[in-house]
Amino acid sequence: MNRYTIRMSLEGQRCLCIVIFLVHTAIGAGEGSSPLPSTVRAEENDLAVSFPPLDDLYASTLEKHFATENNTIVTSQIGSTALLPCIIRNIGDGIVSWIRRKDYHLLTVGLTTYSSDQRFQAIHLQHSEDWTLKVRFVQKRDAGIYECQVSSHPPSSIFLHLDVVEARAQISGPTEKYLKPGSTLRLQCSVVQTTEAPAFVFWYHNSRMINYDVERGINVTTDPDQRLSDLLIPAASVTHAGNYTCVPNNAVPASIYVHIFNGENPAAMQSSSPGFIQLNLHTYMYTIITMNILR
Structure with a gap:
């Protein structure tokens, strides 16, 4: 073996020792910086367990629905103001209409009154979910069923009953x-x-x-x-x-x-009361008419 061959073998052994040292150092550094077991890290990175799909999340939070119960009964007396509530969650770009069911008369669309009877008015505050139908100076003929309809696809509605009483x-x-x-x-x-x-x-x-x-x-x-x-x-x-x-x-x-x-005798006093006088007058007139017929 010549001198050149011996020098190459010594350099190869030195490089091998350097590589083994670097690998050992890297493994030691990795173990020291990660105290948690690998199984825990795998579970923490499992996104399917921690976060539901975005489609399911939006479907559950943005679904349109009525917060006012269907077939709600509102009682109002003649001459007063009736308020028929209609609260709608997540209405989006839907438009609310009120319809009187007994004659299918369109009362309001949005905030516009379509009825010639200006006693009907839709009440809605900006950013509110409440579309209330206001009926001023309630009359007996206003009693009946009213429909709150949202223009979605397909349209959805609830019905409210207005009872009118006379105080x-x-x-x-x-x-x-x-x-x-x-x-x-x-x-x-x-x-x-x-x-x-x-x-x-x-x-x-x-x-x-x-x-x-x-x-x-x-x-x-x-x-x-x-x-x-x-x-x-x-x-x-x-x-x-x-x-x-x-x-x-x-x-x-x-x-x-x-x-x-x-x-005086109360019974005798009753003969002078307005009701008794009116009754006697009717009796007298009936007697006169009967006598004239018999003649």
Whole structure:
């Protein structure tokens, strides 16, 4: 073996030692910088487990649906304002229309009123999901089914029922009352079939409003929230006889006739009441007509 061959073999052994050292260093550095087992790293990188597909995520969050329950019933009294709600989630570019079902009359499209009856109006605030139908000065004929429709493909709808009631006053007791002079006259008026508390209740004695006639011994107290109004006269006199009418601002009035008698028979007093006089007049006219026919 010559000198050149020996030199090459020594250089080859030196290179091999350098390569083995570098490989050993790299393996040691990798082990020191990764304390977690390889199985944990594999699970952390499993994206299918951690994150659902984007299509499923959008389908569950952006689906259009009605938040107002179908067949909701709204009750309103004559003369008041009715509000029919229609809340729609994720409406997108859909357009809301209101339709009166009994005659399929188109009332509103978006915020535009298509009906010639301007009592109907769609109420919607910007960025709101509520498209409420407002009906002012409700009438008995407004009762029925209303459709809230969204122009999607295919169109989707819910239906709401509007019930209309007529509020009325009601005076407790019989329609006629009999008292002796000096007795206490107490009348209680309640407002029934009402969806709104009355703003005021006026009492009339014949044609005179008496809510503030304290000097005449008349006291009127009204509780609008309870829909009640009381009229009290501690010592009634003959001047307090006559017709009393309870008149709420938002209901049909009610009346009662009060007799004040002094030692007379109440049954005899009844013969002078307006109802009895009217009945006798009808009887008299019937008798006259019958006699003329028999002739």
